[in-house]
Amino acid sequence: MTIDLDAVYTDLHRHPELSFAEHRTAGIVADHLRQLGIETTEGVGRTGVVGVISNGDGPTVLLRADMDALPVTETTGKPYASETPGVMHACGHDVHVTCLLGAAEQLMAARSEWSGTLLLVFQPAEEVGSGADAMVADGLYDRFPKPDIVLGQHVCPLPAGMIGVRGGPAMAAADDINVVLHGSGGHGSRPESTIDPVVMAAATVMRLQTIVSREVPGSDAAVVTVGTLQAGSKNNIIPSEARLGLNVRTFDEGIRERIVSSIRRIINAEAQASGAPEPDIEMANGFAVTVNDPEATEKTVAALRTVVGDDKVIDPGPVTGSEDVGALATAAGVPLVYWLLGGEDPAKFAAVVTDSLMDKTIPANHSPDYAPLPDPTLGLGVRALVAAARTWLG
Numbered sequence: 105m106t107i108d109l110d111a112v113y114t115d116l117h118r119h120p121e122l123s124f125a126e127h128r129t130a131g132i133v134a135d136h137l138r139q140l141g142i143e144t145t146e147g148v149g150r151t152g153v154v155g156v157i158s159n160g161d162g163p164t165v166l167l168r169a170d171m172d173a174l175p176v177t178e179t180t181g182k183p184y185a186s187e188t189p190g191v192m193h194a195c196g197h198d199v200h201v202t203c204l205l206g207a208a209e210q211l212m213a214a215r216s217e218w219s220g221t222l223l224l225v226f227q228p229a230e231e232v233g234s235g236a237d238a239m240v241a242d243g244l245y246d247r248f249p250k251p252d253i254v255l256g257q258h259v260c261p262l263p264a265g266m267i268g269v270r271g272g273p274a275m276a277a278a279d280d281i282n283v284v285l286h287g288s289g290g291h292g293s294r295p296e297s298t299i300d301p302v303v304m305a306a307a308t309v310m311r312l313q314t315i316v317s318r319e320v321p322g323s324d325a326a327v328v329t330v331g332t333l334q335a336g337s338k339n340n341i342i343p344s345e346a347r348l349g350l351n352v353r354t355f356d357e358g359i360r361e362r363i364v365s366s367i368r369r370i371i372n373a374e375a376q377a378s379g380a381p382e383p384d385i386e387m388a389n390g391f392a393v394t395v396n397d398p399e400a401t402e403k404t405v406a407a408l409r410t411v412v413g414d415d416k417v418i419d420p421g422p423v424t425g426s427e428d429v430g431a432l433a434t435a436a437g438v439p440l441v442y443w444l445l446g447g448e449d450p451a452k453f454a455a456v457v458t459d460s461l462m463d464k465t466i467p468a469n470h471s472p473d474y475a476p477l478p479d480p481t482l483g484l485g486v487r488a489l490v491a492a493a494r495t496w497l498g
């Protein structure tokens with residue numbers, strides 16, 4: 105049997121499912137694994153799927169793919185665009201699932217060439233930062249062999265045929281912070297009788313943008329984004345509250361704590377400046393820093409070079425995106441190597457290489473226009489997983 109990776113990919117892309125609702129996807133994964141003769145367990149961490157290939161003595165290698173999609177309305181115009189309104193594989197997790205199925209087939213077929221145990225982990229709910237934890241909490245390492253190494257990849261807007269990987273802190277910690285600014289509502293014609301939360305919110309947003317530029321050392325990377333700002337219902341009504349949704353990215357625990365404390369200070373101070381009651385500041389879901397083990401990364405990079413060529417494996421610098429794959433390695437107390445798989449048409453880069461707006465004109469993960477090239481991305485993603493796994497297996 106040979107899995108038709110293109111067909112799997114376009115099918116998954118047409119039918120995206122949100123975090124912890126990956127029922128159809130998990131079913132497709134489990135069917136393929138079972139057809140390959142791989143011992144398969146569904147419902148691990150709610151919608152996760154685990155395949156185990158036990159192939160004699162040797163190390164245990166965990167290969168991970170996340171499965172969930174995002175609440176985004178697709179605008180790529182691709183013939184295989186999402187058929188589920190308001191949901192899209194905008195982060196490319198359908199690429200990850202497809203590549204891991206392809207790698208499972210190849211590694212299963214090449215069993216006589218390696219020894220050890222292969223753990224194929226199809227993880228739910230990466231986008232909300234809790235799928236890896238859910239699988240661990242559901243006994244991932246009690247019910248299945250504990251790995252010696254955790255490996256995985258994420259498709260990204262590098263040119264197809266390139267791989268980005270970095271030892272040490274590779275992807276950012278992410279924290280969501282939800283804020284409610286309490287004012288005092290009233291008629292739009294009589295602002296003197298109100299405490300206007302819209303003005304308070306505007307001042308707060310601008311002041312928050314001074315944290316990274318004025319309080320974080322130039323040598324440290326960090327991002328503070330106000331992604332949601334909601335207030336009011338009608339032009340002539342001053343509302344009684346405003347809501348802000350913040351997202352913070354950092355690569356260092358000290359900087360992370362300092363930024364969160366600055367955010368609290370500024371929000372409270374702006375409320376005080378307005379004569380408003382104390383705001384509500386709630387820490388919501390978070391991701392830890394994704395740290396690649398430097399030695400294990402070096403060893404894995406050698407394998408990845410054999411797939412795309414020596415000069416095509418680059419250090420992308422610290423990536424401000426976040427991931428929960430690290431939780432799988434941390435829970436097992438073993439090294440992680442997580443790399444970025446280029447998925448863009450290289451021609452796009454040639455066209456805009458001199459354009460300072462390059463990053464804005466090539467749609468990236470989470471964009472409604474994000475559309476990685478299935479060919480050669482899927483094939484290279486399979487080969488990267490196989491080569492990396494073979495480096496660690498006996």
Ligand SMILES: [Zn+2]
Nearest residue numbers: 195231469470
């Ligand atoms: Zn994502």
Ligand SMILES: [Zn+2]
Nearest residue numbers: 195197230258
């Ligand atoms: Zn993702």
